[in-house]
Amino acid sequence: xxxxxxxxxxxxxxxxxxxxxxxxxxxxxxxxxxxxxxxxxxxxxxxxxxxxxxxxxxxxxxxxxxxxxxxxxxxxxxxxxxxxxxxxxxxxxxxxxxxxxxxxxxxxxxxxxxxxxxxxxxxxxxxxxxxxxxxxxxxxxxxxxxxxxxxxxxxxxxxxxxxxxxxxxxxxxxxxxxxxxxxxxxxxxxxxxxxxxxxxxxxxxxxxxxxxxxxxxxxxxxxxxxxxxxxxxxxxxxxxxxxxxxxxxxxxxxxxxxxxxxxxxxxxxxxxxxxxxxxxxxxxxxxxxxxxxxxxxxxxxxxxxxxxxxxxxxxxxxxxxxxxxxxxxxxxxxxxxxxxxxxxxxxxxxxxxxxxxxxxxxxxxxxxxxxxxxxxxxxxxxxxxxxx
Ligand code: SF4
Numbered sequence: 001x002x003x004x005x006x007x008x009x010x011x012x013x014x015x016x017x018x019x020x021x022x023x024x025x026x027x028x029x030x031x032x033x034x035x036x037x038x039x040x041x042x043x044x045x046x047x048x049x050x051x052x053x054x055x056x057x058x059x060x061x062x063x064x065x066x067x068x069x070x071x072x073x074x075x076x077x078x079x080x081x082x083x084x085x086x087x088x089x090x091x092x093x094x095x096x097x098x099x100x101x102x103x104x105x106x107x108x109x110x111x112x113x114x115x116x117x118x119x120x121x122x123x124x125x126x127x128x129x130x131x132x133x134x135x136x137x138x139x140x141x142x143x144x145x146x147x148x149x150x151x152x153x154x155x156x157x158x159x160x161x162x163x164x165x166x167x168x169x170x171x172x173x174x175x176x177x178x179x180x181x182x183x184x185x186x187x188x189x190x191x192x193x194x195x196x197x198x199x200x201x202x203x204x205x206x207x208x209x210x211x212x213x214x215x216x217x218x219x220x221x222x223x224x225x226x227x228x229x230x231x232x233x234x235x236x237x238x239x240x241x242x243x244x245x246x247x248x249x250x251x252x253x254x255x256x257x258x259x260x261x262x263x264x265x266x267x268x269x270x271x272x273x274x275x276x277x278x279x280x281x282x283x284x285x286x287x288x289x290x291x292x293x294x295x296x297x298x299x300x301x302x303x304x305x306x307x308x309x310x311x312x313x314x315x316x317x318x319x320x321x322x323x324x325x326x327x328x329x330x331x332x333x334x335x336x337x338x339x340x341x342x343x344x345x346x347x348x349x350x351x352x353x354x355x356x357x358x359x360x361x362x363x364x365x366x367x368x369x370x371x372x373x374x375x376x377x378x379x380x381x382x383x384x385x386x387x388x
Contacts (some may be wrong), residue, residue: 020208062098063100133169150187264276
């Protein structure tokens, strides 16, 4: 059997409370679902997972995201990890096996349990070390808990940790951000992700903004925050390998890279996305609908609009452009049968002249400016259906 590069994503859609900015598919107050949902995940892994495992061999990466995976009590997490290992990892090991953790939901025995069951990378949603800010955005943890969580993870043997930070938060100053970044660096994580606050419809912050009650930093301050992070982190040894992601050499997230590099992945669980055989699928987001489908041996997914060639090309470019490496011209040619200049010749010349892109003949990548004004570049990569 030919081993194929692919990954597995497992979605845990539970949180202790909903953060005020969050529009991810996650629910608070659904403790009554934990047991049955874990059972449904295990069943889906056993059926769909086994199918792809037989086709493609062992996945290179497994990623438990959410929601808050670490909210699952030990009993259910053990059950899930044992199913994952049994189906996907006959030798007990994955190249990269990540669990997202909320610093407010873990203790040392829990992290040791993850480590002993093959998890080799943790991603902590820290966002800030400033307690007032954390409260203001609806997080359940405080700065000290984040420091303690990292120390515990180190003690039980994790050598690959990622911290998420946010900027552009209500009332946040550049000084506060700098303090949080310094504190993050003092913990020596291998990987840091930074996200600017986005106001998404349906969130508490969106409603507050509509009522004029959200005190956001000005555009100038937000831009200064962005400039500071994107200049300072590389100077401290964290290479920017994707628009929002920085890592020490060799610690780039393999799983996330696969999203941007057109590698297939199987999504397991409610609302999980899959990219298989060139098709993207999204599982039912409603928990009951998802669990009923699993119970009745139905695939819990609905096909997204069949990707036209135009959409497939756009997606390929958008995803690859996010990375420091950029779009591989050769990969583009292999996948779509024609040079990318057929569709993008003028765009490439124009964006290169404006110093937003570099085209070295093998790769087309964003410059630093291009990353900053990514949306401006991405919109140029939209295709006209009439071109096909
Ligand atoms: S912990 Fe994460 S997934 Fe849960 S509500 Fe907060 S941001 Fe959303």
